[in-house]
Amino acid sequence: xxxxxxxxxxxxxxxxxxxxxxxxxxxxxxxxxxxxxxxxxxxxxxxxxxxxxxxxxxxxxxxxxxxxxxxxxxxxxxxxxxxxxxxxxxxxxxxxxxxxxxxxxxxxxxxxxxxxxxxxxxxxxxxxxxxxxxxxxxxxxxxxxxxxxxxxxxxxxxxxxxxxxxxxxxxxxxxxxxxxxxxxxxxxxxxxxxxxx
Amino acid sequence: xxxxxxxxxxxxxxxxxxxxxxxxxxxxxxxxxxxxxxxxxxxxxxxxxxxxxxxxxxxxxxxxxxxxxxxxxxxxxxxxxxxxxxxxxxxxxxxxxxxxxxxxxxxxxxxxxxxxxxxxxxxxxxxxxxxxxxxxxxxxxxxxxxxxxxxxxxxxxxxxxxxxxxxxxxxxxxxxxxxxxxxxxxxxxxxxxxxxxxxxxxxxxxxxxxxxxxxxxxxxxxxxxxxxxxxxxxxxxxxxxxxxxxxxxxxxxxxxxxxxxxxxxxxxxxxxxxxxxxxxxxxxxxxxxxxxxxxxxxxxxxxxxxxxxxxxxxxxxxxxxxxxxxxxxxxxxxxxxxxxxxxxxxxxxxxxxxxxxxxxxxxxxxxxxxxxxxxxxxxxxxxxxxxxxxxxxxxxxxxxxxxxxxxxxxxxxxxxxxxxxxxxxxxxxxxxxxxxxxxxxxxxxxxxxxxxxxxxxxxxxxxxxxxxxxxxxxxxxxxxxxxxxxxxxxxxxxxxxxxxxxxxxxxxxxxxxxxxxxxxxxxxxxxxxxxxxxxxxxxxxxxxxxxxxxxxxxxxxxxxxxxxxxxxxxxxxxxxxxxxxxxxxxxxxxxxxx
Numbered sequence: 173x174x175x176x177x178x179x180x181x182x183x184x185x186x187x188x189x190x191x192x193x194x195x196x197x198x199x200x201x202x203x204x205x206x207x208x209x210x211x212x213x214x215x216x217x218x219x220x221x222x223x224x225x226x227x228x229x230x231x232x233x234x235x236x237x238x239x240x241x242x243x244x245x246x247x248x249x250x251x252x253x254x255x256x257x258x259x260x261x262x263x264x265x266x267x268x269x270x271x272x273x274x275x276x277x278x279x280x281x282x283x284x285x286x287x288x289x290x291x292x293x294x295x296x297x298x299x300x301x302x303x304x305x306x307x308x309x310x311x312x313x314x315x316x317x318x319x320x321x322x323x324x325x326x327x328x329x330x331x332x333x334x335x336x337x338x339x340x341x342x343x344x345x346x347x348x349x350x351x352x353x354x355x356x357x358x359x360x361x362x363x364x365x366x367x368x369x
Numbered sequence: 370x371x372x373x374x375x376x377x378x379x380x381x382x383x384x385x386x387x388x389x390x391x392x393x394x395x396x397x398x399x400x401x402x403x404x405x406x407x408x409x410x411x412x413x414x415x416x417x418x419x420x421x422x423x424x425x426x427x428x429x430x431x432x433x434x435x436x437x438x439x440x441x442x443x444x445x446x447x448x449x450x451x452x453x454x455x456x457x458x459x460x461x462x463x464x465x466x467x468x469x470x471x472x473x474x475x476x477x478x479x480x481x482x483x484x485x486x487x488x489x490x491x492x493x494x495x496x497x498x499x500x501x502x503x504x505x506x507x508x509x510x511x512x513x514x515x516x517x518x519x520x521x522x523x524x525x526x527x528x529x530x531x532x533x534x535x536x537x538x539x540x541x542x543x544x545x546x547x548x549x550x551x552x553x554x555x556x557x558x559x560x561x562x563x564x565x566x567x568x569x570x571x572x573x574x575x576x577x578x579x580x581x582x583x584x585x586x587x588x589x590x591x592x593x594x595x596x597x598x599x600x601x602x603x604x605x606x607x608x609x610x611x612x613x614x615x616x617x618x619x620x621x622x623x624x625x626x627x628x629x630x631x632x633x634x635x636x637x638x639x640x641x642x643x644x645x646x647x648x649x650x651x652x653x654x655x656x657x658x659x660x661x662x663x664x665x666x667x668x669x670x671x672x673x674x675x676x677x678x679x680x681x682x683x684x685x686x687x688x689x690x691x692x693x694x695x696x697x698x699x700x701x702x703x704x705x706x707x708x709x710x711x712x713x714x715x716x717x718x719x720x721x722x723x724x725x726x727x728x729x730x731x732x733x734x735x736x737x738x739x740x741x742x743x744x745x746x747x748x749x750x751x752x753x754x755x756x757x758x759x760x761x762x763x764x765x766x767x768x769x770x771x772x773x774x775x776x777x778x779x780x781x782x783x784x785x786x787x788x789x790x791x792x793x794x795x796x797x798x799x800x801x802x803x804x805x806x807x808x809x810x811x812x813x814x815x816x817x818x819x820x821x822x823x824x825x826x827x828x829x830x831x832x833x834x835x836x837x838x839x840x841x842x843x844x845x846x847x848x849x850x851x852x853x854x855x856x857x858x859x860x861x862x863x864x865x866x867x868x869x870x871x872x873x874x875x876x877x878x879x880x881x882x883x884x885x886x887x888x889x890x891x892x893x894x895x896x897x898x899x900x901x902x903x904x905x906x907x908x909x910x911x912x913x914x915x916x917x918x919x920x921x922x923x924x925x926x927x928x929x930x931x932x933x934x935x936x937x938x939x940x941x942x943x944x945x946x947x948x949x950x951x952x953x954x955x956x957x958x959x960x961x962x963x
Contacts, residue, residue: 345460
């Protein structure tokens with residue numbers, strides 16, 4: 173089970189807590205990678221890499237898009253899921269973000285979930301915006317792109333649609349056991365006799 | 370020793386007026402957990418005595434504490450009930466891997482809880498290996514094992530239970546998701562157990578159970594009193610019924626259209642609690658001879674219409690528990706009110722939407738009013754209604770003084786409801802039913818105003834658990850509500866869309882609240898900064914975002930189910946848990962302790 177927990181460090185206490193277990197520390201690292209920029213899904217990271225590679229000003233002169241900062245970027249396979257879960261925008265913690273961000277004022281982590289893998293890139297804000305625009309173009313009418321501007325983080329339109337459907341219209345929940353019976357009954361009625369089906 | 374003993378006696382006696390010896394005897398008669406809790410708070414000595422003598426503990430949510438803590442406080446525990454997933458899991462709203470693993474608890478039971486004889490896991494994840502560990506360590510003393518709405522295990526795990534737990538009086542598996550490999554487990558029970566009293570694998574979809582093994586169990590276990598099974602053709606059970614001489618309770622089925630009918634079936638003479646799956650109007654007459662004895666009748670999975678209900682129920686004057694669907698209709702409820710004066714529990718579930726298109730198969734204020742006047746002993750009432758009025762709720766408040774658990778869901782079939790909002794009726798009900806401890810109200814927008822929600826707060830002085838759906842109009846209602854409810858421990862809210870800010874404020878005001886579940890939570894929008902206001906010491910907050918689940922239903926159709934997001938918040942002594950699936954976000958307040 174991949175540990176995709178988000179520990180939101182409301183009070184910027186991260187640096188002060190040295191006595192953490194390794195497990196805890198790895199969680200923290202992932203938090204700062206993920207940052208607060210949110211994530212894209214259904215956007216091919218290879219595409220992103222090429223966009224980044226083409227335009228990124230790399231002070232160290234490397235072509236490798238994976239910046240070797242004090243915070244490492246990496247691509248890890250996430251646990252396989254039945255459905256590609258939409259990764260919603262994280263809550264806004266701009267004060268804390270500034271406290272924990274060690275990437276400098278320009279670059280922030282950008283996390284992409286795609287096809288069972290997680291890729292993290294350190295990109296400056298304008299680059300991230302252009303990536304997102306590109307993703308929107310490439311996907312045509314795909315509605316799964318997360319806006320980069322975290323200050324006005326609205327949920328992706330897909331999720332918005334979901335919320336609108338559900339808003340004010342939660343269906344009456346039925347117990348699972350009763351639901352199973354109702355389905356079985358429907359089955360029985362559509363079969364003439366148990367032996368015919 | 371004598372001097373020290375006198376000293377101890379004196380010092381304790383002077384503090385509390387009771388010596389240890391006396392208290393030690395008295396405390397054995399105190400069973401109620403709330404009373405025990407109060408006893409344990411008096412002084413350290415009483416706390417210790419309670420800890421040593423407490424027989425049963427229910428941990429309402431397994432993440433509120435840890436197995437070690439439980440064992441340290443109650444080393445001689447004899448009976449344990451643990452609950453895992455939120456109640457909403459019964460309505461398919463919780464991801465399967467949400468959590469609630471019994472493994473750490475089983476480990477503690479195996480190693481340290483040497484007096485434990487009864488284990489009840491509800492809505493938890495159990496592995497075959499857990500059952501093996503339990504069997505090997507406690508198999509010789511375990512008298513009661515309940516895997517209640519659990520999942521994660523297979524019939525191999527049950528094989529361990531059958532082989533190792535030979536002293537079981539109760540094996541309860543109802544509504545669990547069990548991976549079926551074969552029917553050897555029931556054969557093991559048949560071979561090894563002669564003291565079984567209750568066997569329940571109802572609603573488990575286990576089909577490889579052989580009726581011969583059931584017959585063998587009935588022959589070997591002379592005290593077999595209650596049997597609830599998954600699908601097994603009734604005609605095959607004739608031998609079983611002959612053998613089970615003292616059987617009082619049976620649930621099973623199904624019935625099929627048999628050419629010769631079911632005349633060959635004779636039920637045991639003491640049978641008084643019955644539930645027969647797919648029983649239709651043609652099969653119904655076989656139970657008529659027993660109907661006057663019936664104390665419990667489960668028609669949830671029967672195929673009876675309103676008229677059938679009337680015909681059957683009018684023959685049941687001793688009925689105490691009735692479960693059925695709203696096909697019973699108002700007419701059926703009138704028959705219940707006339708015939709079943711001993712009725713204590715009534716549950717009326719909602720049939721499928723396609724059914725009940727005629728008014729006959731619907732329950733409304735008419736049925737409720739008749740019920741209120743007729744069944745004065747009613748203690749538990751859960752009903753899905755299609756229509757409602759304030760007057761019917763007032764009737765309930767006036768007549769049903771023994772009501773301790775009331776749940777009402779207003780279906781959305783009818784566009785126009787006779788009498789909304791229900792402010793007056795709800796107020797009258799709450800004021801009248803002073804013993805109410807559990808209360809659920811699921812309406813629709815406009816069903817209850819903010820003032821009405823305030824009434825709920827004001828008049829629910831004894832209520833411990835509440836489910837509120839589509840009540841109130843705005844945050845003001847929630848804030849007014851939260852001024853009351855002095856004993857509310859567990860609150861579930863759905864479809865109300867109160868702001869995070871109001872939820873946070875309400876949480877702080879509800880003094881007894883230790884568990885909050887909010888469905889349809891507008892999570893992670895730009896205003897979710899207010900979530901911060903909810904953060905508290907020892908308070909775990911978990912968010913499951915809205916998600917879409919693709920399923921294949923029984924007829925092979927692909928169905929996309931949209932699940933709204935939800936928030937779960939609860940007190941815990943153990944801090945945030947680490948065994949949650951990817952889906953869940955936790956808000957961690959613990960850092961502030963550094």
